[in-house]
Structures are given as C-alpha cells and as structure tokens.
Amino acid sequence: YRRVRGKEELPLLYAFHDEFKDAKIRKEIVKRTVKSRANMITSTIARYEESDRFLGATFKLLVMDLVNDLKPNDVGRLVGIVEGSGLIIFMVPPWIKWDKWMTIFKQNLVVPGYKEPRHVFVRWFKRKLIEHDGIYIYDVDEGDTIKADDYPLRRSKESKIEIPEKTLFPRELYELALTQDQVNVIKAIESLLEKTKKKKKAIVITSDRGRGKSGAVGIASIGLALRLRRERRRVRIVVTAPNLANVQSFFWLALKAAEKLEIKTRAVKRGERTLELHGEGFSIEYWEPIHVPKLKADIVIVDEAAGMHVPLLHRIWRSHSRIIFATTIHGYEGAGRGFSVRFLPLLKNDPKTELVLIEMHEPIRYAQDDPIEKWLFDTLLLDAEPADLDEKDIEDIEHGKLEYVKFNPYWLFSPEGEETLRQLFGIYVLAHYRNEPDDLAILADAPHHIVRGVRLPSGKIVCALQIANEGGLDDEMIEELLRGGKTPGNIIPDRMLKHLRVKEFGRARGWRIVRIATHPNVQGKGIGSFALKHVWEEAEEEGLDWVGSGFGVNEQLLRFWLKNGFLPVHMSPDRNPVSGEYTIL
Numbered sequence: 001y002r003r004v005r006g007k008e009e010l011p012l013l014y015a016f017h018d019e020f021k022d023a024k025i026r027k028e029i030v031k032r033t034v035k036s037r038a039n040m041i042t043s044t045i046a047r048y049e050e051s052d053r054f055l056g057a058t059f060k061l062l063v064m065d066l067v068n069d070l071k072p073n074d075v076g077r078l079v080g081i082v083e084g085s086g087l088i089i090f091m092v093p094p095w096i097k098w099d100k101w102m103t104i105f106k107q108n109l110v111v112p113g114y115k116e117p118r119h120v121f122v123r124w125f126k127r128k129l130i131e132h133d134g135i136y137i138y139d140v141d142e143g144d145t146i147k148a149d150d151y152p153l154r155r156s157k158e159s160k161i162e163i164p165e166k167t168l169f170p171r172e173l174y175e176l177a178l179t180q181d182q183v184n185v186i187k188a189i190e191s192l193l194e195k196t197k198k199k200k201k202a203i204v205i206t207s208d209r210g211r212g213k214s215g216a217v218g219i220a221s222i223g224l225a226l227r228l229r230r231e232r233r234r235v236r237i238v239v240t241a242p243n244l245a246n247v248q249s250f251f252w253l254a255l256k257a258a259e260k261l262e263i264k265t266r267a268v269k270r271g272e273r274t275l276e277l278h279g280e281g282f283s284i285e286y287w288e289p290i291h292v293p294k295l296k297a298d299i300v301i302v303d304e305a306a307g308m309h310v311p312l313l314h315r316i317w318r319s320h321s322r323i324i325f326a327t328t329i330h331g332y333e334g335a336g337r338g339f340s341v342r343f344l345p346l347l348k349n350d351p352k353t354e355l356v357l358i359e360m361h362e363p364i365r366y367a368q369d370d371p372i373e374k375w376l377f378d379t380l381l382l383d384a385e386p387a388d389l390d391e392k393d394i395e396d397i398e399h400g401k402l403e404y405v406k407f408n409p410y411w412l413f414s415p416e417g418e419e420t421l422r423q424l425f426g427i428y429v430l431a432h433y434r435n436e437p438d439d440l441a442i443l444a445d446a447p448h449h450i451v452r453g454v455r456l457p458s459g460k461i462v463c464a465l466q467i468a469n470e471g472g473l474d475d476e477m478i479e480e481l482l483r484g485g486k487t488p489g490n491i492i493p494d495r496m497l498k499h500l501r502v503k504e505f506g507r508a509r510g511w512r513i514v515r516i517a518t519h520p521n522v523q524g525k526g527i528g529s530f531a532l533k534h535v536w537e538e539a540e541e542e543g544l545d546w547v548g549s550g551f552g553v554n555e556q557l558l559r560f561w562l563k564n565g566f567l568p569v570h571m572s573p574d575r576n577p578v579s580g581e582y583t584i585l
Contacts (some may be wrong), residue, residue, distance in 0.1 A: 072437030084366030111489035120444035134371035168222030207360035218253030225282035330577035369584035387460035431517030478506035510546035552581030
C-alpha cells in the first residue's frame, strides 16, 4: 500500500460491544497492535449502537467484532462503507461452535415458554461466506485455513465524469460529484427551478445502496437554496426520512457544498446528528414525516421514501408543489420495491404532476459486480423478489387451486429451500413499507415464530405469513403485567391485561399474525382470506384460544380483517410518527 499510495493514511473502523469484558480486551489488543506496528492506519473505535453515524463515510479497513453478537442490521449498515480494494475482517466465535453460540440478538428472541432460540441464521451466514468469492476464512484457534479464495484482483476502470456546459447551479457543486450518476441527479434537480405548465413537479431518484443518492441531493440542496434566494427573502427546504440517522450523509454533503462555495452556515444538532442547516437567507430543516404535510416549504425532500407508509407519502405529495423523493431499492434501510409498485404509479398517472425519474447504478466506493456487495445482497436477501407469475398461475388462482403450506425454518434456510425463502421474503418486501435484515434473522431464529404460506401447483408462493405463539403465561407473570411490567413477545396478552384488565386472557394461548402479505400482482382475489381461514382451522386443531393481529390501521386493511371475522379490541392513543397511523389490535 505504501509503495502504491505513498504516505496516504489508511482509515480503519473498529466496531465492538463495550458491555462485554472480553470484547474490551480484544479492542485493546487491536488498538495497541495497530499503534505499534501500523503507523499508517488511523483508527476509529465505535460501539455498534452508534454505527449509524458512519453512514455516508468511507473507510479502507473495517473490523467487526461478531463474537458477542451477529446483528444483521449491523452487517448491512457497515459493510457498505468500505471502498473497493479495502479489507473487511469479521472476528467470530470458534467456527465449529458458532452455529449454537448464544449472541445478544438470539438471547433477545427468547420469550416465556421457550428456553432457547433456533440456531438457523448463523448456519445460513456461514454457508454464504463459503459460497461467495473474495472471502477468506481462517481458524485462529486451530491454525487452519477453512477457505482460501483465489479470486482474481481486478483493477476497475475509472469512469470519466462529464459536467454539463450549461448549468443553473455553480460548477463547483458538480465538481463534488464522484460519479456521472451523481452529476445527472444534480442536473435533474435543477429542473425544479424551471417553470412548469403543471401544478406540481416531482423528482424520483431510485438506486441500490451505496450509489450516493443522498449525497447528490445534499449537494443540490445548496444549489436550490442559492437560486431560490434570489426570488424571495427567505428559502425553506424541509427534508424528511423515517429517522434522523437516514439524512446524515445528506447533511454532510450539503455542508461540504456550502464550504466549497465559501457560504457561512450554522448547524443545529441533536447529540452528534445534524438536525438543521442555516445560512444567510435559507434554512434546511429535518422534520419527522408525520409533520411534513402541515408545513410550509419551498422544496420538500423525502429521503429513504421506501421506509415510509404510502398513505403518508401521498399526503406529503398532495401538500407540496416541488418535491424530491429519493429511495433505496435494495438496502438495509428498507426495501424500495413497495414504493415503486404502490406509490410511483400514482405520480405517473396524475395529470397535474410533472414527473422526472432518475435511476442510479454506479457504486460510489467500489466497482460494478463487486464480490462483497454480491455476498451482502445474497446473505441478507436485499434483492429478494416474489416469483414471476405466468398465465397458467393466474388461471390456477382463478380456479382456487391453492395450497396452504407449513414451512420449517431449517428447511427454508437450506440450499433446497432457499428459492422458496426468497419468494416469501420478496412478498414481505413488496407488501410492507419497512423491512430490515434483522427481520430475516427473526424469521430464522425466533423460537415462537412459525412460517406459513399459500402455494400454487407450479410451486410459486403467492401469500406469506409469519405468526407468533403468545400467551400461556403463569400467574406471577400476569400480575407483573397488570402492575405495568414488561415481558418479551406476548404483545396481544400484554395489551389485553394492561388496558382491558382481562386476567384470564394471560393464561389463554393464541397466535398473533405478525405479517400476512399477498403477491402484489394477485391481490384482491381471495388469497389472503384463504390463508386466514386455514390459519384459524390450524389454530383450532392445535387447541388454541384465539387468533389476532396488530397493525397500522387504514380503511382498506380494516375492511379485510372485518370481512374475515376479526374484531378491533384496542387502538393506540398516538399515531406512529413514520406511518401516521394508529396501531390497532
């Protein structure tokens, strides 16, 4: 490295759990070793709890201490910050003992009535490490090489970036772009300044993780503020996302853009995270999604739009005239195909909205077809999608040729069941506005969760269900909950005891339907109702006392559950700040 790069420093991020004594010892050993033997390395040491602040940052080296825990969200969040030709090191438990190693994540899945979790996800994780290129596995304890990969190192061609000759924003802003895709996004955002014959203008930017969409929008936001400042006394740009962590790379690049143009700014922070950016005559402010429809703003930017509920996106769009929607299609932040399937058609078909669509493909930190990105997507199912249905499948659905299937998680996460798992998870991705890698591991390891589905004669999955066993609590636990205590899982018994004070309900055993989702191409054909009927029949056969569910309520969902014989028993007093909905049981 020194021969190629000279004295250029090697930035290292070391992530660990500081609540474990052994983790602290490992951290100190690495810290001292780096200091004494590698003076080119600049180390940043962080707890996993604060790892989201590194989104948008770039490192050459990443060391993840996975001995005490393997949390899929951590892996999804951090692996993507390492640039091409960089090195990622996972420190893990002894290879042969890792399958059943008790981690924090697994321990948190154990609920009353179950002594230990399933041990499925780590087995899956290990198999994917062995299957993919560019990965080496060394057993330190035994001194054995488990896998030595001869994957050829390839030098990627640096793509030439061409800045348009005529721009509304200063050329210096375009010079901050790292890819041609980012240049194209900045140029497209200029169109918000042009007059349109229609009432509204919306720019939709879609990309996979690590393509620099938030950074490009952050750079362009400063250009927008400067140009709009010429027309009015004060410019207000409102940015929103499922949470404040999602917009930190946006603010970081906006700040960098302001510095590039020598514009004085003042940042308002909440802890270490930027909340607002103020300059002469303009402000860029983060607000929780639920508040945005009521605010007055010159420009509204919705980042990670896929992580928000479609009805709320609809209200934001209806309330503002110039909007940017940026979303990740495949990434740990939340899968964006649901956004594409349910919200984008509304924009496309609205005669009053001028729509500009931009897709970003070029990675910021590494080359196309990067082997580690392929491993990450495959392991965390970031690109899972439902099966493609043909005419015969549709015909079978019309004739009611449906099969209710009980799935074994051990089989689903095996090579034989993997394709079915991808279809099931792909349906969840399209149906729910928020999906994370952690959900995959819960499906695998939560001992009280079961998986059901509806299958066609072709073997394709058209409905996916995840169900939690709840209830059967002893008297001591019931009294604890009545006094306001907490217990893992048991969401429906908890609410029934605390709010309705029905003591007998705590002893009753039942099923909470965590998720039920139908393939988006065949919704409204009775498949979900077919699944619920069979769930109820199976619950009766098992001798259970009740079947229920909890979800953010809207009219369409409520009609579906009422039609299938379910009744509302409890509604939360507060709206969810991301979806804007009340939770109903």
